[in-house]
Amino acid sequence: MPTNEYREQFIELAGARLHYLTGGKGKPLVILHSVEGNLGWRLYLQQLAQHCTVYAVTLPGFGLSERPPWLETFADLTRFTLWMLDALALPRVSLLGHLMGGWMAAEMAVSCPPLVDRLILVDAAGIRPQRGEITDIFLHGQEATRKLSFFDAQQTPEYQELFGRKLSAEEREVHAKNQENAIRYCWKPYMHDPTLPFLLPRVRVSTLIVWGREDRIIPLECGERYRQALPNARLEIVDHCGHSPHLEKPEEFARLVSEFICG
């Protein structure tokens, strides 16, 4: 049965109040969100919580998590999140990240290999494609980016709740803040780190790369490049699926990930 019970928690670190959701039972799995922020205890998390203790962290500057004023760059964000896991007394975790969160997961694994038990990269940013381009989601704007992100919004169970309704004033405020900090961290070089591919061979843990075949935000080629650079990785392509397989096909996604973590 999916685990839809979870707790909302806060910790203080370096003068900033940080938010996360946690639930489930088992080895720790840390979820690193994308530019949209922490979308809450979604269906795929409910599934994964049957097999792991899930920590869905809200990164500094997003949602209910404060940003220390000195925290400006993607490198700062990565190092701070490593520190956050220390503060949560999580010395060894599986990491799962999507887009920006996937990039962070890769950077964290490169910086601190002993931290990572299993690595899961989901349509991850971080590597620049050689043939295509990473779609400039800030230039396209929110509405166009939403359309580009999904292969079929109709098949996305939580689409209406997440994206298909009018936001309250408070939700719009949170969204604007999330966008501001996504731009702060990911602006230049846009959504990638030129040196990351050269450092990935350091990450020897088992890695699952999940990619929607019809991803129009980050080309499938990037998934392949991650697979080639990581010594112990496999690439699972989800058919008829866009940029967010964890939302668009949550059951298939959760099955892939839980089999990988538990296997």
Added chain:
Amino acid sequence: MFLMRFTERAYVAYSAEDVKNSFRSSVRLTFPNGHFNPALGADLYNEYLDEYEYADEIGFDGLMLNEHHNTPTCLGAAMNLEAAILARTTKKAKIVLLGNPLPIFDNPVRLAEELAEIDMISRGRLVSGFVRGTGIESWATNTNPAHNRERFDEAHDLIIKTWTTPGPFRWEGKHYQFRVVNPFERPLQQPHPPIWIPGVGSPETIVWCAQHHYPYIYLETDPQVTLDLMAFYAKAAQEVGYEPGPQNFGYLVRVHVQDTDEKAYEVGEGFLIGNAGVGRVPLPGDFMAPPGYNSREATKRIIAQYRHAARPDPLYGGVDAAGWDKVVESNRVIVGSPDTVIKKLRQVLATLRPGILGVWTNDGTISHKDTMRCLQLMEKEVLPALTELGKELNLPGPFEQAP
């Protein structure tokens, strides 16, 4: 009163369909530069320079330039180049740059050097204005919008120090780091060229200007709104120990003069498609102000502090969105024969009392021929009247009385 002349220097040889069919239907930032004809551009640049040189000859106190990127609405992508040309080819008028968009410069020291050269070549006629730039400038130069205000502040401080502190020195700031700041060329004007700041009414910027004694130039803001905003400046000035006067304020207004009111009305309508582009297709809001350009925290604080003190612009959307009749009726653009224009400008000057008046004489489809006729009529009738008005209303400019 200081009288300066301006044009945005627009390029209009494209259609509204071209704009609508482009990425996000935007005339700025992403409108393909394949629509630009360099041969026509060459003619336009030379015509615009001819107009500025004529404005110098006929007695304008200042020649105002601005800078924008990735847009046909303003060909001043390298404003300092135009300023350098005018520094050499004009004789009397100040060269007023409103302004260099500081955040987009990765090397403010180089900018300080350029401006020093312009000041020397012009024999001390530079007015060095600075702006944050619109979001378009950030996009075009890949400058992080989340750092816009911080980069503006730090680049400003570094430029002032470069001009006024003997080198060599080091600068290790948050956004700029230089190990040997020591440009050999220093500006002629001491301690440095005057600094003016143009804008459309950001209270944060207005207060900052007052604290620095920099004149703030209101860019065709509604007159009543302008008065509200001037009160913020006055309060901030009083808090640092001085009472501002006309020499602390400027106002830019579109003015077009022809022999008759009817001809001016007909020709003046060309203004409307200059700044907003052919077809006046609305720009995506996140191009002009991308996320982070205005920090959410700062915006909330400013709204809380100033919301009740400034009313909204009654010409909803400003001059570039409203209909021509409404714009002319409300005197936000002043067109007419010399007599009509003088009467209308008297009203503006009596209400707002600026020590700096910027006269935006042409834009959009207003031809070079009509612009030159406008300038000729200004020379004969309007400029002398405005000079007298400035004395009658006691509106000293910043070169008559220090801001």
